[in-house]
Each structure stands twice: as structure tokens, then as C-alpha cells.
Amino acid sequence: MAIVNRTPDSFYDRGATFALRAAVAAGIAAREAGADIVDVGGVPFAPGPPVPVADEIARVVPVVCELAPVVAVSVDTFRPEVARAAIEAGASVINDTTGFRDPGMAAVVAESEATVVIAHSLAAPRTEHPQPRYGDVVAEVGAFLAERREWALGCGIPPERIILDPGHDLNKTTRHSLELTRRLGELTGLGAPLLVALSNKDFVGETLDRDRGDRLAGSLAAAVFCVLQGARIVRAHNxxxxxxxxxxxxxxxxxxxPAFERHNTRPEGNA
Structure with a gap:
């Protein structure tokens, strides 16, 4: 799952794909590079000033319209109104990093054919949650995701259209995110595929003492480890x-x- 942020203040690209043509070009380039899904966001998760619903729709819907004919499009939003507009424009996935904080989101997804990503987080949208505390972060994240999945099923979303995301760095410290990564296999029995969003995040930077633009190696190591633990979708910038x-x-x-095999495959005696 590739990331295209149509925001002026995203933590990684700092607005590089805020312009419509830049966002569309980034989505097409991601598809050509091998992405199966392009995740388009119009509002960052990080705390900040509110973005009117109409503005968020104006940011994401034109990108969805352009990309949906060539690649599966996900829209990163916590607002049912934005999700509905995105689905009508052709989005096939809704990525809710607030885990159905707004219960109206489930109804929008249920009445469509879209898949939903349910992520774990604690705070209300775009608000701070300083010094988050967990007794057992993996157990508590797992319990939250299990409850949210059951609630989604009860709202009419079929199980094959539910994906779960433990929410690395979302209201979690670096040690919390490292423990989630280390014990990710404990979450594979929740009844839905696991998505991990690790790319260039602060837990990578703080673990390695690397700035935002120098976290690729750590992000790749974390992604490979998570796949070996059972993750089946990786959300990434690079x-x-x-x-x-x-x-x-x-x-x-x-x-x-393999894409092809040549090494040591020539018949004996041929140059």
C-alpha cells in the first residue's frame, strides 16, 4: 500500500504531493513501482487545526477519480462524509486510523462494497495523547481490534472486507511500537488480515537515531520482520x-x- 498525502503538513513529505497533479503523478508512479493499493490522505493523523469536511473531500476525491481506473485506491479518513464521497468516486478501501471513532463510518462502509482498515489509536482525531500507558500493549491493542471487528460485523460489514492495523506510533511510545512489532504474531488470530504502517515513523528514527529522511533501512527491516510474523499488507512511502x-x-x-533464472542454468559445455 503506497502513501500519497494530499496535505500541506504531512510528517514525511512536507506537502510534496499537496498539488493535485503531483498527487496523481505520485499515485501512478507508485503503481508502476509495484504498489497494489494507493492510500490517499487529505488530513494528517497528527494533532493540528481542524480541516473542514468540504476541504478534505476537495483534496481526496479528485485524486480518487484519476487513480481508481488504474489502481485500487484507499482513502485515509475518519469522517463518514468523506468516506462516502470517496467510495462514490471509486475508492475501494477506507482506512480509518481512529478505529470507528465515529460510528457512522461503519454504516457507510456496510452499505457499499468497500473494504475497511480498522486501526488502533486512543485519542480523538487530531488531538494529543501525551504519555500513553498500557499494562500490556499487545494484549490491549488486540482486545480493541477484536471488539471493533465484532462491532463491524454486527453493523453488516462482511468479514472478508475487514483489515486490522495495530497502529504503530499512533498514541504509542517507541517501546510500545517495538513491542507490537516483536509480538505481532500474537495478533494474527483476530480473524482478519493485518496491515502494518511502519514507514519512516518515529519509532524507527528513535531506535536508530535517524532523522526523517534517513529511515529507509530501518523501515525495511521492520516491514520484513512484520511479514515474517504474519502481516499481509505493508503501507509505505518508499x-x-x-x-x-x-x-x-x-x-x-x-x-x-524468480523473475527469471540464468545463474548456472546453461547446458554443460556451452560458453
Whole structure:
């Protein structure tokens, strides 16, 4: 899952894809680099001033319209109104980083054919949650995701259209995110595929003492580890590098044939 932020204040690209043409070009480039899904966001998760619903719709819907004919499009939003407009424009996935904080989101997804990503977080949208505390972060995240999945099923969303995200860095410290990564396999029995959003996040930077633009190696290591623990979707900024890393994992595990085979395959005696 590639990331395209149509925001002026995203934590990673700092507005590089805020312009419509830049956002569309980034989505097409991500598809060409091997992304299966392009996740379009119009409002960052991080605390900040409110963005009117109409403005968020104006940011994401034109990108969805352009990209939906060529790649599966996800929209990162916590607002039912934005989700409805995005689905009508062609989005096939709604990525709710607030875990159905607004219960109207489930109804919008249920009445459509869209898939939903339910992520774990604690705070109300775009608000701070300083010094989050957990007794057992993996157990508490797992319980939250299990409850939200059951609630979604009760709202009419079929199980095959639910994806779960433990929410690395979302209202969590670096140690919390590292523990979630280390014990991710404990969440694979929740009845839905796991998505991990690790790319260039602060837990990578703080673990390695690396600035925002120098976290690719750490992000790839975390992504590979999570796939080996059972993650099945990886949300990433650096698409080509992430695709190569994960295709290599698939090749090692026997899930993917090599692109070609030449090494030591020539008949004996031929130059």
C-alpha cells in the first residue's frame, strides 16, 4: 500500500504531493513501482487545526477519480462524509486510523462494497495523547481490534472486507511500537488480515537515531520482520524499495517464482 498525502503538513513529505497533479503523478508512479493499493490522505493523523469536511473531500476525491481506473485506491479518513464521497468516486478501501471513532463510518462502509482498515489509536482525531500507558500493549491493542471487528460485523460489514492495523506510533511510545512489532504474531488470530504502517515513523528514527529522511533501512527491516510474523499488507512511502524487499521475502518463502533464472542454468559445455 503506497502513501500519497494530499496535505500541506504531512510528517514525511512536507506537502510534496499537496498539488493535485503531483498527487496523481505520485499515485501512478507508485503503481508502476509495484504498489497494489494507493492510500490517499487529505488530513494528517497528527494533532493540528481542524480541516473542514468540504476541504478534505476537495483534496481526496479528485485524486480518487484519476487513480481508481488504474489502481485500487484507499482513502485515509475518519469522517463518514468523506468516506462516502470517496467510495462514490471509486475508492475501494477506507482506512480509518481512529478505529470507528465515529460510528457512522461503519454504516457507510456496510452499505457499499468497500473494504475497511480498522486501526488502533486512543485519542480523538487530531488531538494529543501525551504519555500513553498500557499494562500490556499487545494484549490491549488486540482486545480493541477484536471488539471493533465484532462491532463491524454486527453493523453488516462482511468479514472478508475487514483489515486490522495495530497502529504503530499512533498514541504509542517507541517501546510500545517495538513491542507490537516483536509480538505481532500474537495478533494474527483476530480473524482478519493485518496491515502494518511502519514507514519512516518515529519509532524507527528513535531506535536508530535517524532523522526523517534517513529511515529507509530501518523501515525495511521492520516491514520484513512484520511479514515474517504474519502481516499481509505493508503501507509505505518508499514503494520500489519496499516492493523489492517484500518480493525477496516471498521468493525465499516460495510464495513467488524468480523473475527469471540464468545463474548456472546453461547446458554443460556451452560458453
Amino acid at each position: 514503494v520500489r524499495e519496499t516492493v523489492d524487499a517484500l518480493r525477496m521475502v516471498e521468493g525465499i518463502l516460495g510464495w513467488r517464482d
